[in-house]
Amino acid sequence: MTARSALTAASAFAIVPLAYAAQRCVEVGLGGELDPALVPPSPRIALFWRVGVSLVLAAGSTGPFYRLAERSPALALRVAEALAALAFGLLVAQAVFAP
Amino acid sequence: MTDELVLRLLARLHGHAGWLAVAALLHPVIVLRSPMRRARGAAWASTLLVSAVAGLGAGLYPSYRALLKQAIFQQNPTVGWWFERKEHLAVGAVTFAWIGLLCHLAAARADSTSQKRLAALAHRAYAAAFFLALSVATIGTIAAANRSF
Incomplete structure (x- = not known):
C-alpha cells in the first residue's frame, strides 16, 4: 500500500462516522425515531441503513481524495485531519445532545 | 441448542470481546505516542479485534431489535436510549481504529515531512x-445488566 492510497483510504474512512453522525443529526432535527416503547420494532433497520449510506458516500469520495493526495499530499493530509476531527466532534455531539 | 441459548452465548462473547478490544486499543494509544515508533502488529490486532466485535454486534442487532428493544424501552427508557447511543459510538470506534491503522501504515512510506503528521x-x-x-463497552455493560437475551 502506498502512502497516497493509505491517505486516501484514511480520508474516506473519516467520511463514514461523519456521514453517520450527520444523518443522526438530521433525524433528530426531523423529530427522531417514533417512541420505541409504544410502537412495535420497525422492519426498517435504521442502523444498517445509516451505515450503508455512509459507506456509499465514503466509496464515492475515494476518487476525489486520491486525486487530491496525488496533487498535494500536504493538503490531503490536512483535509484528512480536519475530516477526522469533525467526525469525532459530531459523533460526540450527537451522543450528548440527541436521544 | 435453542436459538435463545445461542443468542445468549453470542451476546456474552460480544460483551467480553468488547472489553478485550478496549484493552487492545489502549496498546497503540500508548506505543504510538512516539512518532518514530512502529507497532504494526498492535495496530492490526486491535483494529481487527474491534472490527470483529462490531461485526458480531451488528449480527446480534436484528435480534435485539426484534426481541429486546421494545421491552427495554417500556421498562427503562433511559437504558434504551443509552443503548442507541452505544451503537452510534461503536460505528465511530471501528472507523477511527481503521483511520489509525491506515495512517500508521502510510507513515512508514511517507516522506519525512508527512511522516510526523501521519504518525x-x-x-x-x-x-x-x-x-x-x-464508552461503548461501559454502556453495553450497564444495558446488559439491565436486560439481556
Missing part, C-alpha cells in the same frame, strides 16, 4: 477509537 494523526485516531470503545 500524530494515527495516534489521535487510536485515542479517539479507544475513548469511543470505552
